[in-house]
Structure formats: C-alpha cells, structure tokens
Amino acid sequence: MSKQISVFWLRRDLRLHDNAGLYHALKESNHPVLPLFIFDQNILEELNDPADARVNFIHQALQSLKEELRDMGSDLLVKHGRPKEVWKDVLRDYEVEAVYTNRDYEPYAIERDEAISQLLESKGGSLKTYKDHVIFEKEEVVKQDGDPYTVFTPYKRKWLEKLHSIPEEGHVSFYFKAYPTQDYFSNFYQVKLDQLPTLDSIGFEPADCEFPDSQVSSSLIKKYDKTRDYPALDGTSRLGVHFRFGTISIRDKAAKAHDLNQTFLRELVWRDFYSQILANFPHVVQQSFRSKYDRIEWRNNEEEFELWCQGKTGYPMVDAGMRELNSTGYMHNRVRMVVASFLTKHLLIDWRWGEAYFAEKLLDYELSSNNGGWQWAAGSGTDAAPYFRIFNPESQQKKFDPDHEYIKKWIDEWGTNDYPKPIVDHKEARARCLATYKKALS
Numbered sequence: 001m002s003k004q005i006s007v008f009w010l011r012r013d014l015r016l017h018d019n020a021g022l023y024h025a026l027k028e029s030n031h032p033v034l035p036l037f038i039f040d041q042n043i044l045e046e047l048n049d050p051a052d053a054r055v056n057f058i059h060q061a062l063q064s065l066k067e068e069l070r071d072m073g074s075d076l077l078v079k080h081g082r083p084k085e086v087w088k089d090v091l092r093d094y095e096v097e098a099v100y101t102n103r104d105y106e107p108y109a110i111e112r113d114e115a116i117s118q119l120l121e122s123k124g125g126s127l128k129t130y131k132d133h134v135i136f137e138k139e140e141v142v143k144q145d146g147d148p149y150t151v152f153t154p155y156k157r158k159w160l161e162k163l164h165s166i167p168e169e170g171h172v173s174f175y176f177k178a179y180p181t182q183d184y185f186s187n188f189y190q191v192k193l194d195q196l197p198t199l200d201s202i203g204f205e206p207a208d209c210e211f212p213d214s215q216v217s218s219s220l221i222k223k224y225d226k227t228r229d230y231p232a233l234d235g236t237s238r239l240g241v242h243f244r245f246g247t248i249s250i251r252d253k254a255a256k257a258h259d260l261n262q263t264f265l266r267e268l269v270w271r272d273f274y275s276q277i278l279a280n281f282p283h284v285v286q287q288s289f290r291s292k293y294d295r296i297e298w299r300n301n302e303e304e305f306e307l308w309c310q311g312k313t314g315y316p317m318v319d320a321g322m323r324e325l326n327s328t329g330y331m332h333n334r335v336r337m338v339v340a341s342f343l344t345k346h347l348l349i350d351w352r353w354g355e356a357y358f359a360e361k362l363l364d365y366e367l368s369s370n371n372g373g374w375q376w377a378a379g380s381g382t383d384a385a386p387y388f389r390i391f392n393p394e395s396q397q398k399k400f401d402p403d404h405e406y407i408k409k410w411i412d413e414w415g416t417n418d419y420p421k422p423i424v425d426h427k428e429a430r431a432r433c434l435a436t437y438k439k440a441l442s
Contacts, residue, residue, distance in 0.1 A: 003031075005094055005189050009101040010037045010076075011109075013132050013246035014061040016068060016185075018178040020132040025100035026184035033100075034189040035069065036090065037062055039080040039202050042108070053209040053329050053363055054241075055199065060211070061247050063196055074188035080202045083112055087119055096125050102132035102246075105279040106367050133246055134272045135175055135254055136162065138279035141272075148280040149273070150289075152383040156269045163258075176255035209329060211363070212238035214248050218260060225263035231320075231332035232405035237264070238330065240364025243271070274372035277382055284371055284381075286352075293380030295440040299348040307423055308343055309357060311411070314422035317397040318342045320410035327410075329363035334400055340377035341391035346429040348436055351378035379437070387437040390430050 006029035008022050014037075016022065025033045039058075047055065066076040079086045090096065099120055104113070117127040131137050141158050142148055149155035166174035199205055216237045220227075227235025242248040250268070257265040278284060288294045307313055311322035321335035331339070336358075343354045355374040359365050375381025401407055404414070413419045 003095065004097050006031045006033050006097050007090070007094070007099045008033050008035045009099055010035055010065075011101065011104055011246075012244065013102045014058065014065060015247055015249070016065065017181055018249040018252060019102070019181055019246075020130040020179050021100045021102040021128075023179035023181045023184070024128065024130055025098075026181060026187045029098060029100070029187070031097050032189035033187055034077055034094070034191065035065070035074075036077045036079070037065075038083055038086050039078070039197070040112075041080065041082050042112075044203065048360060050203065051205050051207040053207040053211075054245075054365070055202075055204045056207040056209065057211055057241060057363065058245060059196070059199055059204075061245060066196055069188065070192070072185055072188055073190045075191050075193040076196075077193055078196055080197055084115055084119060087116055091119075091123055091125075096120070096123075098126050098128055100128045100130070103129045103137070104133075105138065105275055107282050107285060133243070133250055134275050135159075135250060135268070136272050136276070138276040141276070148276060150277070150281075150382045152270065152273055155273050156266065159269050159272065171255060172258050173255075176251050176258070178249065178251060209363075212241065212330075214239070214242045218256070221257065221260045221264050224261045228263070229334045229400050231335050232401055232403070232409070236333065240330075240362075240366075244364050244366050270372075271366075271369060273382075274368040277372060278368035284375065285367070288378075288380035289375055289382055290380055292441055293378065296348075296380075297436060297440065298350040300350055300353070301347065304347050304423060305343075305349050305353060307420075308339070308347065308349070308354075312420050313342065313424075314420045315342065315393040316404070316407040316411060316414055316419075317393045317401065320401075320407045323410040325358075325361050329361060331362070332406075334396075335406075336373060337377060338391050338393055338396050340374055342393055344374075344378040345390045345433045346393075346424050346426070348433060351375060351380065387441070388434060390433060392426060394426065 006025055008025040013019055013021065044055070062076065062078060069076050079089070104110070113127065113129070120127050136159060138148065141155060141162055149158065163173045163175055168174040168177050171177055216239060220235070220237065224235065224237070227233045239248065239253065243250065254265060254268050257268060277289070281289060308318070309322065311319035311326065313319055317335065318339050321331050321339045324335070325331040340351070340354055343349050344351050351374045355370055358370050358374070362370065372381060376383060379387035397407065407414055411419065
C-alpha cells in the first residue's frame with residue numbers, strides 16, 4: 001500500500017492556477033495531493049465522432065498540465081473508464097484520505113458524484129466539493145422569499161448587488177478574488193507516472209481543428225458591445241471552450257470584464273443564470289421550462305432538418321452559420337439566435353432536435369447555456385422571446401452582415417445558380433408558426 005494521500009479530481013477545471021478545489025486540497029489536506037483526471041466512458045460513449053475536437057482539446061490540456069506538474073516533481077494520474085470502477089481501482093492502489101473536487105451542476109454529474117461520495121465513505125474517506133466554474137451558485141442569488149429567479153433582468157440586478165456586497169482590497173469584489181494555489185504547490189504528491197493515454201487508446205483520433213486562444217486583448221473586450229453582433233468582425237472573445245473546460249478562471253475574466261465592458265460582464269451573468277436554472281429546474285433537460293409549450297405540434301420534417309444541418313435552406317444567414325458550425329465547431333452568437341429561431345419557428349422543428357445537433361458540434365457546448373439558448377429561441381424557456389417574435393433571417397442579414405462578408409466566407413456558391421432556393425417562404429412560415437403556437441397555448 002502506498003503512503004496516505006489526498007486526491008484532487010479534475011473535471012471541468014483543467015488548470016492549476018486560481019482553482020478553488022485544488023487550493024483547498026493543497027492548503028488543508030494533511031497529506032500530499034495527487035491530481036487525477038478520468039476520461040469518463042459514460043460521457044465518451046455518447047459522442048458520435050471519433051475525431052471529436054472536444055476530446056482533443058481535453059487531451060491537449062491534460063498534456064500541458066502533466067508537463068507543468070512534472071516540472072514540480074509531481075504528476076497527473078489519468079484513467080479511462082466508468083468513474084465508479086476507476087475509483088475502486090484508485091482506492092486499491094492508494095490509501096486515499098480525502099478527495100477534493102469542484103462542483104458540477106449537470107444531472108449526470110450530480111448523480112455520479114453522489115455515487116462516488118458513498119463509495120469513498122464506505123472506505124473511510126470523503127468527497128469535498130467547492131464552487132469554481134461560476135461566480136454564484138443556484139442558492140446564492142435568490143428572491144427575498146428564497147425562491148430562484150426565473151427572469152434574467154431581476155436576477156442580474158441581484159447578482160450585481162451581491163457582487164458589490166463584500167468589497168475586497170485590490171478587487172471590486174471578494175467574489176473575484178483568486179485562489180493562490182501557487183503558494184502551496186510544494187504539497188503535491190511527488191511521483192512519476194506513466195505517459196498520458198493516447199487518443200487511440202480511449203477510442204478517438206486527432207481532429208483537424210484549431211482551438212481559440214485563451215488570452216483575449218483588452219482592446220477587443222473594450223469594444224465588445226459595439227462589435228459583438230457582427231459575425232464578419234473579430235468582435236467576440238471565443239473563450240467559450242475555455243470556460244467549458246476550465247482552462248481559464250471565471251473569476252479572472254469576470255473581474256476584467258467588470259473593469260472593461262459591462263456588456264461582456266452581462267454575458268457572464270447569463271452563464272450563471274442558465275447554470276442556476278439547470279440546477280434548480282433539472283426538468284429543462286428533457287422538457288420545456290414552461291410546460292404548456294410541450295403541447296406544440298411540431299412538424300419535425302426530417303428532410304428539412306437535414307437541409308438545416310447542412311446549411312442548405314436558401315437563407316444565407318442561416319446557411320452560413322450552419323456551415324461555420326460544421327466546419328469549425330463554432331458559431332457566432334448572433335447567428336446562433338437566427339438559426340435557432342429559423343428551425344423552431346420557420347420549420348416548426350422541435351427545439352430538442354436543434355439542441356442535440358449543437359451539443360454534438362459545438363466546441364463550447366455547455367448543457368445549461370445550450371438548453372437555455374434553445375428554449376429562449378423556441379419561446380419555451382425563462383426569458384424566452386414571445387412566440388410571436390420571429391426573426392426574419394433576411395432583415396437580420398441586412399442589419400448585421402450588410403456587405404455579405406460573413407455569407408461570402410462560408411457560402412462559396414452564394415449568388416450563383418447553385419445556391420438553393422429558400423425551402424420555405426418567410427411570410428407563410430411566420431403565419432403557420434403563429435397559428436400553431438396559438439393553438440397549443442390557448
């Protein structure tokens with residue numbers, strides 16, 4: 001039996017600096033700390049593409065972490081399998097006093113962590129969890145009666161009020177304060193382990209994909225409110241994948257956003273908002289937030305859905321967005337709203353179909369935000385656009401891509417006879433949508 005250790009379980013927090021759970025492990029544990037990551041077979045089996053770029057992103061991040069830890073004489077233990085079976089193996093190989101980790105609010109993660117907590121307790125250990133990938137959790141920003149907010153604007157007001165409730169020297173808020181993990185790096189377990197498992201060994205292969213940088217210029221953030229709606233411009237941060245897998249600190253980015261651009265900060269508040277909606281109302285994963293919207297009689301035409309997926313609807317703004325997504329794993333946020341509205345309103349295809357497609361393709365896929373965005377577009381969510389507000393893809397294009405720069409970039413055949421005719425007439429589709437929704441909701 002090896003000497004007694006504590007384990008820090010990495011999940012969606014793939015960094016050593018300003019990491020809440022890691023900080024508590026290194027500072028408070030009575031034993032050296034071994035970092036662990038599990039390639040979760042339950043999650044990987046849900047992925048259809050062997051070259052899934054997100055698995056590549058995680059693999060690269062783990063390689064960087066492993067090198068960083070080895071420079072300190074420590075290492076990263078990486079396993080592949082179902083978490084409960086992996087933990088049984090770890091507990092056979094090491095005498096684990098405690099496991100530290102950061103909380104995840106998705107239904108599967110909650111169920112998984114409860115099972116691991118019970119396993120550890122049966123062996124005399126414990127699972128200690130911390131807040132890390134949001135500024136405020138589900139019960140931290142609530143109404144006076146303790147109920148969760150379900151409308152964004154009052155939530156944001158209360159969020160900002162709480163943010164400023166505890167000033168911190170050097171920061172606008174205590175809640176932006178970094179965790180100084182580097183002060184305790186000497187408490188890592190000193191060991192040298194095997195190399196990282198190859199992508200092939202876990203059933204995947206390299207992806208032909210470039211990942212966005214984790215650093216964003218201050219000048220871009222300062223101009224964010226003026227440039228963010230124009231897909232042809234380099235006007236958004238592209239930090240979504242880094243927030244998703246925790247290769248950057250939400251506290252660091254939120255503090256900088258607070259100083260540089262309130263519109264950018266507002267986007268991070270939306271992220272917290274949707275996270276607490278998922279945590280407080282887990283039924284949204286499968287059902288409409290507002291249950292009456294599950295009465296809508298979707299057309300669910302499979303041929304039209306396939307044309308939408310391929311970017312061949314005959315509406316350039318929609319098609320450019322889908323082709324960008326299919327090619328890069330990214331889609332501009334303004335365009336996401338347009339393509340989601342088109343699918344749910346023009347084609348009357350269930351928002352769950354679109355949500356699932358985005359979940360498969362988006363590098364920055366995050367259940368809470370993806371679900372929230374799709375339900376917003378369909379009208380079934382929290383701050384949903386009223387069902388009678390239906391984006392006109394042509395007017396959206398004229399407003400946000402007036403010179404067709406974005407469209408030309410992604411649609412080679414645009415302006416030629418090879419470009420498809422619209423698969424639906426806007427006015428007719430709008431009238432059909434209004435009639436369908438009205439029937440369901442009356």
